[in-house]
Amino acid sequence: MEFLPIILVVILLVAVGGVVWAIGAYNGFIKQRNLIQESWRQVDVELNRRYELIPNLLETVRAFAAHERNTLEGIVRLRTQAQQLASTERGAVPSAQRAQLEEQLTSAVRGLMVSVEAYPELRSNQNFLELQRQLAETEDRIAAGRRYYNANVRNYNTRVESVPSSLIANSFKFEKATYFEVNEAEVRRAPEVNFGEISYRGDAPGAPAVGGGQQPGALPAPQPPQQVPYQAPAPQQQAQPAQPPFPQAQQPYQPPSYGSQATPPPSNEPYRPPNYDAQG
Template identity: 80%
Template sequence: MGPIEIILIVLLLVVVGVVGWGLSAYNGFIRQRNLIQESWRQVDVELNRRYELIPNLVETVRAFAGHERNTLEGIVRLRSQAQQLSSSEHGEVPSAERAQVEEQLTGAVRGLMVSVEAYPELKSNQNFLELQRQLAETEDRIAAGRRYYNANVRNYNTRIESVPSNMIANQFNFQKATYFEVNDPEVRSTPNVSFGEISYRGDAPAGGGATPASGQLGTSAPNELPNPQGQERGSIQFDQQNQFDQQPQPADRPTQYPDATEPPAQR
Protein backbone atom coordinates (compact mmCIF):
# COMPACT_ATOMS: atom_id res chain seq x y z
CA MET A 1 0.00 0.00 0.00
CA GLY A 2 1.53 3.27 -1.14
CA PRO A 3 1.62 6.57 0.78
CA ILE A 4 -1.23 8.01 -1.28
CA GLU A 5 -3.53 5.14 -0.32
CA ILE A 6 -2.60 5.58 3.36
CA ILE A 7 -3.35 9.31 3.22
CA LEU A 8 -6.72 8.64 1.57
CA ILE A 9 -7.61 6.08 4.21
CA VAL A 10 -6.66 8.48 7.00
CA LEU A 11 -8.72 11.28 5.41
CA LEU A 12 -11.67 8.92 5.01
CA LEU A 13 -11.47 7.91 8.66
CA VAL A 14 -11.32 11.55 9.72
CA VAL A 15 -14.36 12.43 7.58
CA VAL A 16 -16.31 9.48 8.93
CA GLY A 17 -15.38 10.45 12.48
CA VAL A 18 -16.43 14.08 12.01
CA VAL A 19 -19.72 13.10 10.39
CA GLY A 20 -20.41 10.59 13.15
CA TRP A 21 -19.69 13.18 15.84
CA GLY A 22 -21.91 15.75 14.08
CA LEU A 23 -24.84 13.34 13.92
CA SER A 24 -24.38 12.42 17.56
CA ALA A 25 -24.27 16.09 18.62
CA TYR A 26 -27.34 16.96 16.53
CA ASN A 27 -29.35 14.07 17.98
CA GLY A 28 -28.24 15.10 21.45
CA PHE A 29 -29.63 18.59 20.94
CA ILE A 30 -32.93 17.14 19.73
CA ARG A 31 -33.21 14.89 22.79
CA GLN A 32 -32.46 17.73 25.19
CA ARG A 33 -34.90 20.10 23.48
CA ASN A 34 -37.66 17.50 23.68
CA LEU A 35 -36.81 16.88 27.35
CA ILE A 36 -37.18 20.59 28.08
CA GLN A 37 -40.57 20.68 26.38
CA GLU A 38 -41.69 17.57 28.25
CA SER A 39 -40.58 18.95 31.61
CA TRP A 40 -42.46 22.19 30.90
CA ARG A 41 -45.67 20.27 30.24
CA GLN A 42 -45.48 18.92 33.78
CA VAL A 43 -45.47 22.50 35.08
CA ASP A 44 -48.23 23.46 32.63
CA VAL A 45 -50.52 20.76 34.05
CA GLU A 46 -50.16 22.22 37.54
CA LEU A 47 -50.64 25.78 36.30
CA ASN A 48 -53.93 24.72 34.73
CA ARG A 49 -54.86 23.08 38.02
CA ARG A 50 -54.32 26.46 39.67
CA TYR A 51 -56.59 28.09 37.08
CA GLU A 52 -59.35 25.71 38.20
CA LEU A 53 -58.91 26.50 41.90
CA ILE A 54 -58.76 30.29 41.64
CA PRO A 55 -62.47 30.95 40.77
CA ASN A 56 -63.64 29.06 43.86
CA LEU A 57 -61.08 30.92 45.96
CA VAL A 58 -62.26 34.26 44.63
CA GLU A 59 -65.93 33.52 45.31
CA THR A 60 -65.19 32.32 48.83
CA VAL A 61 -63.15 35.40 49.68
CA ARG A 62 -65.74 37.70 48.07
CA ALA A 63 -68.41 36.38 50.43
CA PHE A 64 -66.40 37.30 53.54
CA ALA A 65 -64.08 40.09 52.39
CA GLY A 66 -65.92 42.44 50.07
CA HIS A 67 -63.35 45.17 50.71
CA GLU A 68 -60.80 43.13 48.70
CA ARG A 69 -62.75 43.81 45.48
CA ASN A 70 -59.84 45.36 43.58
CA THR A 71 -57.52 42.51 44.46
CA LEU A 72 -60.10 39.91 43.44
CA GLU A 73 -60.76 41.63 40.11
CA GLY A 74 -57.03 41.72 39.41
CA ILE A 75 -56.68 38.00 40.12
CA VAL A 76 -59.62 37.18 37.85
CA ARG A 77 -58.15 39.30 35.04
CA LEU A 78 -54.67 37.75 35.33
CA ARG A 79 -56.12 34.25 35.52
CA SER A 80 -58.12 34.88 32.34
CA GLN A 81 -55.04 36.20 30.50
CA ALA A 82 -52.87 33.26 31.58
CA GLN A 83 -55.54 30.74 30.61
CA GLN A 84 -55.95 32.30 27.15
CA LEU A 85 -52.19 32.21 26.57
CA SER A 86 -52.07 28.60 27.71
CA SER A 87 -54.84 27.66 25.29
CA SER A 88 -53.20 29.44 22.36
CA GLU A 89 -49.87 27.70 23.01
CA HIS A 90 -51.47 24.23 23.37
CA GLY A 91 -49.02 23.32 26.14
CA GLU A 92 -46.06 23.44 23.75
CA VAL A 93 -43.69 26.40 23.88
CA PRO A 94 -44.55 28.95 26.59
CA SER A 95 -43.94 32.56 25.64
CA ALA A 96 -42.24 35.30 27.63
CA GLU A 97 -45.64 37.03 27.83
CA ARG A 98 -47.16 34.05 29.58
CA ALA A 99 -44.22 33.86 31.97
CA GLN A 100 -44.82 37.47 32.97
CA VAL A 101 -48.56 36.93 33.49
CA GLU A 102 -47.93 33.81 35.57
CA GLU A 103 -45.49 35.76 37.72
CA GLN A 104 -48.05 38.52 38.28
CA LEU A 105 -50.76 35.96 39.08
CA THR A 106 -48.56 34.26 41.67
CA GLY A 107 -47.87 37.60 43.34
CA ALA A 108 -51.56 38.58 43.31
CA VAL A 109 -52.68 35.31 44.92
CA ARG A 110 -49.91 35.62 47.47
CA GLY A 111 -51.00 39.18 48.32
CA LEU A 112 -54.62 38.10 48.69
CA MET A 113 -53.75 35.34 51.14
CA VAL A 114 -51.84 37.83 53.27
CA SER A 115 -54.78 40.26 53.20
CA VAL A 116 -57.30 37.69 54.47
CA GLU A 117 -55.49 37.66 57.83
CA ALA A 118 -57.71 40.62 58.68
CA TYR A 119 -60.87 38.46 58.35
CA PRO A 120 -61.11 35.88 61.17
CA GLU A 121 -64.44 34.51 59.89
CA LEU A 122 -62.87 33.72 56.53
CA LYS A 123 -59.87 32.06 58.16
CA SER A 124 -62.21 29.71 60.01
CA ASN A 125 -64.29 28.82 56.94
CA GLN A 126 -63.83 25.15 56.05
CA ASN A 127 -64.25 25.72 52.32
CA PHE A 128 -61.54 28.37 52.38
CA LEU A 129 -59.22 26.13 54.40
CA GLU A 130 -59.63 23.29 51.89
CA LEU A 131 -58.96 25.62 48.94
CA GLN A 132 -55.91 26.92 50.76
CA ARG A 133 -54.59 23.39 51.26
CA GLN A 134 -55.11 22.45 47.60
CA LEU A 135 -53.41 25.65 46.39
CA ALA A 136 -50.43 24.99 48.66
CA GLU A 137 -50.04 21.47 47.26
CA THR A 138 -50.33 22.77 43.70
CA GLU A 139 -47.66 25.40 44.32
CA ASP A 140 -45.34 22.72 45.71
CA ARG A 141 -45.73 20.64 42.55
CA ILE A 142 -45.18 23.71 40.37
CA ALA A 143 -41.98 24.45 42.26
CA ALA A 144 -40.70 20.88 41.86
CA GLY A 145 -41.48 20.95 38.14
CA ARG A 146 -39.68 24.25 37.73
CA ARG A 147 -36.54 22.94 39.40
CA TYR A 148 -36.51 19.94 37.06
CA TYR A 149 -37.15 22.16 34.04
CA ASN A 150 -34.40 24.60 34.98
CA ALA A 151 -31.88 21.77 35.36
CA ASN A 152 -32.65 20.62 31.81
CA VAL A 153 -32.42 24.19 30.49
CA ARG A 154 -29.03 24.62 32.15
CA ASN A 155 -27.62 21.46 30.53
CA TYR A 156 -29.03 22.41 27.11
CA ASN A 157 -27.70 25.97 27.22
CA THR A 158 -24.28 24.76 28.36
CA ARG A 159 -23.98 22.54 25.29
CA ILE A 160 -25.08 25.38 23.00
CA GLU A 161 -22.32 27.62 24.35
CA SER A 162 -19.59 24.98 24.60
CA VAL A 163 -16.96 24.19 21.96
CA PRO A 164 -17.21 22.27 19.66
CA SER A 165 -20.93 21.52 20.08
CA ASN A 166 -21.73 25.21 19.54
CA MET A 167 -20.83 24.73 15.86
CA ILE A 168 -23.68 22.25 15.46
CA ALA A 169 -26.01 24.55 17.42
CA ASN A 170 -25.19 27.50 15.15
CA GLN A 171 -25.39 25.43 11.98
CA PHE A 172 -28.86 24.08 12.76
CA ASN A 173 -30.15 27.17 14.61
CA PHE A 174 -30.66 25.66 18.06
CA GLN A 175 -31.66 28.60 20.27
CA LYS A 176 -30.89 28.96 23.96
CA ALA A 177 -33.76 28.28 26.34
CA THR A 178 -34.60 30.80 29.03
CA TYR A 179 -35.43 30.34 32.70
CA PHE A 180 -38.83 31.08 34.15
CA GLU A 181 -37.74 33.80 36.55
CA VAL A 182 -39.53 35.65 39.32
CA ASN A 183 -38.21 39.19 39.50
CA ASP A 184 -40.27 40.32 42.51
CA PRO A 185 -37.81 40.48 45.47
CA GLU A 186 -40.66 39.94 47.92
CA VAL A 187 -41.69 36.72 46.19
CA ARG A 188 -38.06 35.56 46.03
CA SER A 189 -37.69 36.05 49.78
CA THR A 190 -40.54 33.70 50.72
CA PRO A 191 -40.46 29.91 50.57
CA ASN A 192 -43.98 29.56 49.19
CA VAL A 193 -47.12 31.38 48.14
CA SER A 194 -48.28 32.73 51.50
CA PHE A 195 -51.58 31.24 52.60
CA GLY A 196 -52.01 33.20 55.78
CA GLU A 197 -48.97 33.60 57.95
CA ILE A 198 -45.85 31.88 56.70
CA SER A 199 -44.25 29.14 58.72
CA TYR A 200 -40.52 29.33 58.22
CA ARG A 201 -37.86 26.75 58.92
CA GLY A 202 -36.08 27.21 62.18
CA ASP A 203 -37.13 27.98 65.73
CA ALA A 204 -39.59 30.76 66.42
CA PRO A 205 -38.16 33.61 68.51
CA ALA A 206 -39.73 34.74 71.72
CA GLY A 207 -42.99 36.57 71.18
CA GLY A 208 -44.30 34.22 68.51
CA GLY A 209 -42.56 35.83 65.53
CA ALA A 210 -41.36 33.73 62.63
CA THR A 211 -37.73 33.52 61.64
CA PRO A 212 -37.40 34.08 57.90
CA ALA A 213 -35.58 31.56 55.74
CA SER A 214 -34.39 32.14 52.23
CA GLY A 215 -36.37 30.62 49.32
CA GLN A 216 -37.27 31.11 45.74
CA LEU A 217 -40.39 31.00 43.71
CA GLY A 218 -40.30 30.47 40.72
CA THR A 219 -41.02 30.27 28.86
CA SER A 220 -40.79 31.28 22.99
CA ALA A 221 -41.08 31.09 18.89
CA PRO A 222 -40.57 27.64 17.33
CA ASN A 223 -36.90 27.56 18.20
CA GLU A 224 -37.21 29.19 21.61
CA LEU A 225 -38.07 27.41 24.78
CA PRO A 226 -39.82 28.11 28.06
CA ASN A 227 -38.24 29.22 31.28
CA PRO A 228 -39.75 28.35 34.69
CA GLN A 229 -37.81 28.70 37.93
CA GLY A 230 -37.62 26.68 41.10
CA GLN A 231 -38.94 27.44 44.55
CA GLU A 232 -38.36 26.10 48.00
CA ARG A 233 -41.28 24.55 49.81
CA GLY A 234 -42.80 26.19 52.88
CA SER A 235 -45.00 24.63 55.51
CA ILE A 236 -48.39 25.91 56.67
CA GLN A 237 -50.42 24.45 59.49
CA PHE A 238 -53.48 25.46 61.50
CA ASP A 239 -54.11 24.84 65.20
CA GLN A 240 -57.49 23.98 66.67
CA GLN A 241 -58.39 27.66 67.01
CA ASN A 242 -57.82 28.06 63.21
CA GLN A 243 -54.63 30.08 63.65
CA PHE A 244 -51.28 29.40 62.13
CA ASP A 245 -48.65 27.81 64.36
CA GLN A 246 -44.93 27.83 63.93
CA GLN A 247 -43.70 24.31 63.19
CA PRO A 248 -39.92 23.90 63.55
CA GLN A 249 -38.33 21.74 60.91
CA PRO A 250 -34.81 20.44 60.34
CA ALA A 251 -32.64 23.14 58.83
CA ASP A 252 -31.05 20.97 56.17
CA ARG A 253 -33.75 19.38 54.06
CA PRO A 254 -33.16 20.69 50.51
CA THR A 255 -35.00 18.98 47.73
CA GLN A 256 -32.47 17.85 45.17
CA TYR A 257 -32.56 16.15 41.85
CA PRO A 258 -29.23 14.40 41.39
CA ASP A 259 -29.97 13.74 37.75
CA ALA A 260 -31.78 16.27 35.57
CA THR A 261 -33.15 13.47 33.44
CA GLU A 262 -35.15 12.06 36.35
CA PRO A 263 -38.47 13.93 36.66
CA PRO A 264 -40.01 14.75 40.05
CA ALA A 265 -42.52 12.33 41.49
CA GLN A 266 -46.01 12.87 40.21
CA ARG A 267 -48.77 13.17 42.71
Protein backbone atom coordinates in the same frame (compact mmCIF):
# COMPACT_ATOMS: atom_id res chain seq x y z
CA MET B 1 3.11 8.98 -4.44
CA GLU B 2 3.43 6.06 -2.05
CA PHE B 3 2.13 8.21 0.88
CA LEU B 4 -1.02 9.25 -1.02
CA PRO B 5 -3.11 6.21 -0.01
CA ILE B 6 -2.21 6.74 3.67
CA ILE B 7 -3.22 10.41 3.51
CA LEU B 8 -6.50 9.50 1.84
CA VAL B 9 -7.23 6.92 4.54
CA VAL B 10 -6.52 9.47 7.29
CA ILE B 11 -8.76 12.05 5.64
CA LEU B 12 -11.50 9.48 5.21
CA LEU B 13 -11.29 8.46 8.87
CA VAL B 14 -11.42 12.07 10.02
CA ALA B 15 -14.44 12.75 7.81
CA VAL B 16 -16.26 9.67 9.06
CA GLY B 17 -15.46 10.59 12.67
CA GLY B 18 -16.77 14.12 12.13
CA VAL B 19 -19.99 12.84 10.63
CA VAL B 20 -20.50 10.41 13.49
CA TRP B 21 -19.87 13.18 16.04
CA ALA B 22 -22.28 15.54 14.24
CA ILE B 23 -25.02 12.91 14.22
CA GLY B 24 -24.48 12.23 17.93
CA ALA B 25 -24.55 15.94 18.78
CA TYR B 26 -27.73 16.46 16.75
CA ASN B 27 -29.44 13.52 18.44
CA GLY B 28 -28.33 14.87 21.83
CA PHE B 29 -29.99 18.22 21.11
CA ILE B 30 -33.19 16.47 20.06
CA LYS B 31 -33.20 14.38 23.23
CA GLN B 32 -32.65 17.38 25.50
CA ARG B 33 -35.30 19.45 23.72
CA ASN B 34 -37.86 16.67 24.15
CA LEU B 35 -36.91 16.37 27.81
CA ILE B 36 -37.52 20.09 28.28
CA GLN B 37 -40.93 19.82 26.64
CA GLU B 38 -41.87 16.84 28.80
CA SER B 39 -40.83 18.57 32.01
CA TRP B 40 -42.77 21.66 31.02
CA ARG B 41 -45.95 19.63 30.41
CA GLN B 42 -45.82 18.54 34.05
CA VAL B 43 -45.66 22.17 35.14
CA ASP B 44 -48.43 23.10 32.70
CA VAL B 45 -50.76 20.51 34.23
CA GLU B 46 -50.35 22.09 37.66
CA LEU B 47 -50.81 25.57 36.23
CA ASN B 48 -54.12 24.51 34.67
CA ARG B 49 -55.21 23.10 38.02
CA ARG B 50 -54.44 26.46 39.59
CA TYR B 51 -56.61 28.12 36.93
CA GLU B 52 -59.49 25.92 38.12
CA LEU B 53 -58.98 26.62 41.82
CA ILE B 54 -58.69 30.40 41.55
CA PRO B 55 -62.36 31.16 40.62
CA ASN B 56 -63.75 29.18 43.58
CA LEU B 57 -61.21 30.82 45.88
CA LEU B 58 -62.14 34.30 44.66
CA GLU B 59 -65.86 33.69 45.14
CA THR B 60 -65.27 32.54 48.71
CA VAL B 61 -63.08 35.53 49.50
CA ARG B 62 -65.51 37.97 47.89
CA ALA B 63 -68.30 36.82 50.22
CA PHE B 64 -66.30 37.74 53.34
CA ALA B 65 -63.83 40.40 52.16
CA ALA B 66 -65.54 42.85 49.86
CA HIS B 67 -62.82 45.44 50.51
CA GLU B 68 -60.30 43.37 48.52
CA ARG B 69 -62.11 44.08 45.25
CA ASN B 70 -59.05 45.56 43.51
CA THR B 71 -56.92 42.55 44.38
CA LEU B 72 -59.61 40.13 43.20
CA GLU B 73 -60.06 41.96 39.90
CA GLY B 74 -56.31 41.93 39.28
CA ILE B 75 -56.13 38.17 39.86
CA VAL B 76 -59.05 37.59 37.50
CA ARG B 77 -57.39 39.64 34.78
CA LEU B 78 -54.02 37.87 35.11
CA ARG B 79 -55.67 34.45 35.15
CA THR B 80 -57.61 35.21 31.96
CA GLN B 81 -54.51 36.41 30.11
CA ALA B 82 -52.39 33.48 31.22
CA GLN B 83 -55.08 30.96 30.30
CA GLN B 84 -55.53 32.46 26.83
CA LEU B 85 -51.80 32.42 26.21
CA ALA B 86 -51.59 28.81 27.40
CA SER B 87 -54.28 27.75 24.94
CA THR B 88 -52.39 29.53 22.15
CA GLU B 89 -49.07 27.82 22.86
CA ARG B 90 -50.77 24.40 23.24
CA GLY B 91 -48.33 22.92 25.76
CA ALA B 92 -45.17 24.09 23.99
CA VAL B 93 -42.15 25.44 25.85
CA PRO B 94 -43.29 28.72 27.47
CA SER B 95 -42.40 32.03 25.97
CA ALA B 96 -41.02 34.93 27.95
CA GLN B 97 -44.48 36.53 28.03
CA ARG B 98 -46.07 33.38 29.45
CA ALA B 99 -43.41 33.08 32.14
CA GLN B 100 -43.91 36.73 33.12
CA LEU B 101 -47.70 36.35 33.38
CA GLU B 102 -47.41 33.24 35.53
CA GLU B 103 -44.96 35.04 37.77
CA GLN B 104 -47.34 37.98 38.24
CA LEU B 105 -50.23 35.63 38.93
CA THR B 106 -48.22 33.78 41.58
CA SER B 107 -47.34 37.07 43.27
CA ALA B 108 -50.97 38.26 43.22
CA VAL B 109 -52.29 35.03 44.75
CA ARG B 110 -49.69 35.18 47.52
CA GLY B 111 -50.62 38.77 48.26
CA LEU B 112 -54.28 37.78 48.52
CA MET B 113 -53.52 34.96 50.96
CA VAL B 114 -51.61 37.40 53.15
CA SER B 115 -54.36 40.05 53.11
CA VAL B 116 -57.12 37.63 54.15
CA GLU B 117 -55.35 37.07 57.48
CA ALA B 118 -57.19 40.19 58.70
CA TYR B 119 -60.59 38.44 58.36
CA PRO B 120 -61.19 35.90 61.17
CA GLU B 121 -64.55 34.81 59.73
CA LEU B 122 -62.89 33.89 56.44
CA ARG B 123 -60.03 32.01 58.11
CA SER B 124 -62.56 29.88 59.97
CA ASN B 125 -64.60 29.00 56.88
CA GLN B 126 -64.23 25.32 55.97
CA ASN B 127 -64.63 25.89 52.25
CA PHE B 128 -61.89 28.51 52.24
CA LEU B 129 -59.57 26.31 54.30
CA GLU B 130 -60.00 23.42 51.87
CA LEU B 131 -59.34 25.66 48.86
CA GLN B 132 -56.32 27.12 50.61
CA ARG B 133 -54.93 23.63 51.27
CA GLN B 134 -55.43 22.53 47.65
CA LEU B 135 -53.89 25.73 46.34
CA ALA B 136 -50.85 25.32 48.64
CA GLU B 137 -50.32 21.74 47.42
CA THR B 138 -50.60 22.91 43.81
CA GLU B 139 -48.05 25.67 44.39
CA ASP B 140 -45.64 23.13 45.91
CA ARG B 141 -45.94 20.87 42.87
CA ILE B 142 -45.46 23.85 40.57
CA ALA B 143 -42.27 24.79 42.44
CA ALA B 144 -40.92 21.22 42.21
CA GLY B 145 -41.71 20.98 38.50
CA ARG B 146 -40.16 24.40 37.90
CA ARG B 147 -36.88 23.30 39.46
CA TYR B 148 -36.77 20.17 37.27
CA TYR B 149 -37.64 22.16 34.15
CA ASN B 150 -35.02 24.84 34.83
CA ALA B 151 -32.33 22.19 35.37
CA ASN B 152 -33.04 20.70 31.94
CA VAL B 153 -33.07 24.16 30.37
CA ARG B 154 -29.69 24.93 31.94
CA ASN B 155 -28.08 21.78 30.49
CA TYR B 156 -29.60 22.43 27.07
CA ASN B 157 -28.57 26.09 26.92
CA THR B 158 -25.05 25.20 28.01
CA ARG B 159 -24.67 22.88 25.02
CA VAL B 160 -26.15 25.48 22.69
CA GLU B 161 -23.54 28.05 23.71
CA SER B 162 -20.55 25.72 24.08
CA VAL B 163 -17.99 24.91 21.40
CA PRO B 164 -18.00 22.74 19.28
CA SER B 165 -21.64 21.77 19.91
CA SER B 166 -22.66 25.35 19.11
CA LEU B 167 -21.76 24.65 15.47
CA ILE B 168 -24.49 22.02 15.28
CA ALA B 169 -26.91 24.27 17.18
CA ASN B 170 -26.39 27.16 14.78
CA SER B 171 -26.58 24.91 11.72
CA PHE B 172 -29.90 23.30 12.70
CA LYS B 173 -31.50 26.32 14.45
CA PHE B 174 -31.45 25.02 18.02
CA GLU B 175 -32.28 28.15 20.01
CA LYS B 176 -31.99 28.75 23.73
CA ALA B 177 -34.97 27.80 25.90
CA THR B 178 -36.70 30.16 28.36
CA TYR B 179 -36.36 29.73 32.10
CA PHE B 180 -39.43 29.68 34.31
CA GLU B 181 -38.18 31.62 37.33
CA VAL B 182 -39.67 33.61 40.17
CA ASN B 183 -38.24 37.13 40.21
CA GLU B 184 -40.62 38.45 42.86
CA ALA B 185 -38.96 41.05 45.03
CA GLU B 186 -40.65 39.83 48.24
CA VAL B 187 -39.37 36.29 47.70
CA ARG B 188 -35.80 37.27 46.87
CA ARG B 189 -35.46 40.02 49.51
CA ALA B 190 -33.00 39.14 52.23
CA PRO B 191 -34.46 39.04 55.74
CA GLU B 192 -33.60 41.94 58.02
CA VAL B 193 -31.70 40.99 61.14
CA ASN B 194 -31.67 43.35 64.16
CA PHE B 195 -29.51 42.33 67.07
CA GLY B 196 -30.80 45.23 69.19
CA GLU B 197 -28.85 47.83 71.11
CA ILE B 198 -26.05 46.99 73.52
CA SER B 199 -27.22 47.70 77.05
CA TYR B 200 -25.22 48.23 80.22
CA ARG B 201 -26.07 47.70 83.84
CA GLY B 202 -26.17 50.89 85.87
CA ASP B 203 -24.56 49.29 88.90
CA ALA B 204 -21.51 48.01 87.00
CA PRO B 205 -18.36 49.96 87.86
CA GLY B 206 -17.04 52.04 84.99
CA ALA B 207 -20.13 51.46 82.79
CA PRO B 208 -21.05 54.47 80.64
CA ALA B 209 -24.41 56.08 81.26
CA VAL B 210 -27.09 55.47 78.63
CA GLY B 211 -27.92 58.54 76.60
CA GLY B 212 -24.70 60.37 77.44
CA GLY B 213 -24.08 61.62 73.91
CA GLN B 214 -23.66 58.13 72.42
CA GLN B 215 -25.75 57.15 69.40
CA PRO B 216 -28.19 54.23 69.83
CA GLY B 217 -26.81 50.95 68.58
CA ALA B 218 -23.20 52.21 68.52
CA LEU B 219 -20.44 50.14 70.05
CA PRO B 220 -19.00 51.44 73.36
CA ALA B 221 -15.74 53.34 73.32
CA PRO B 222 -12.77 51.33 74.61
CA GLN B 223 -11.94 52.10 78.25
CA PRO B 224 -8.30 52.37 79.44
CA PRO B 225 -7.20 49.64 81.87
CA GLN B 226 -7.36 50.60 85.53
CA GLN B 227 -4.01 50.71 87.37
CA VAL B 228 -4.02 48.99 90.78
CA PRO B 229 -1.28 50.19 93.29
CA TYR B 230 1.32 47.62 94.28
CA GLN B 231 0.81 45.95 97.66
CA ALA B 232 3.58 43.94 99.39
CA PRO B 233 2.63 40.38 100.28
CA ALA B 234 1.88 39.77 103.99
CA PRO B 235 4.47 37.68 105.94
CA GLN B 236 3.49 34.08 106.31
CA GLN B 237 2.84 32.94 109.88
CA GLN B 238 4.16 29.62 111.16
CA ALA B 239 1.45 27.06 111.10
CA GLN B 240 0.39 25.68 114.50
CA PRO B 241 -0.29 22.00 114.93
CA ALA B 242 -3.93 21.26 114.96
CA GLN B 243 -5.40 20.43 118.35
CA PRO B 244 -7.84 17.59 118.69
CA PRO B 245 -11.38 18.77 119.33
CA PHE B 246 -11.76 16.65 122.48
CA PRO B 247 -8.58 15.99 124.62
CA GLN B 248 -8.30 12.44 125.93
CA ALA B 249 -7.99 12.00 129.76
CA GLN B 250 -4.90 10.13 130.96
CA GLN B 251 -5.89 6.98 132.98
CA PRO B 252 -3.48 4.97 135.24
CA TYR B 253 -2.32 1.62 133.98
CA GLN B 254 -4.41 -1.37 135.13
CA PRO B 255 -3.17 -4.96 134.68
CA PRO B 256 -5.47 -7.30 132.83
CA SER B 257 -7.72 -9.72 134.76
CA TYR B 258 -7.24 -13.46 134.00
CA GLY B 259 -10.30 -14.82 135.75
CA SER B 260 -13.21 -14.18 137.99
CA GLN B 261 -11.37 -15.50 141.13
CA ALA B 262 -9.20 -13.00 142.91
CA THR B 263 -5.60 -13.94 143.70
CA PRO B 264 -5.01 -14.11 147.53
CA PRO B 265 -2.44 -11.75 148.87
CA PRO B 266 0.94 -13.29 149.85
CA SER B 267 1.38 -14.47 153.52
CA ASN B 268 4.46 -13.88 155.73
CA GLU B 269 4.17 -17.29 157.62
CA PRO B 270 6.84 -19.98 156.93
CA TYR B 271 6.09 -22.89 154.68
CA ARG B 272 4.74 -26.03 156.32
CA PRO B 273 4.56 -29.37 154.49
CA PRO B 274 1.28 -31.24 154.61
CA ASN B 275 0.76 -34.03 157.24
CA TYR B 276 -0.23 -37.20 155.42
CA ASP B 277 -0.48 -39.40 158.61
CA ALA B 278 -3.41 -37.57 160.01
CA GLN B 279 -5.60 -38.53 157.09
CA GLY B 280 -7.21 -41.70 157.64
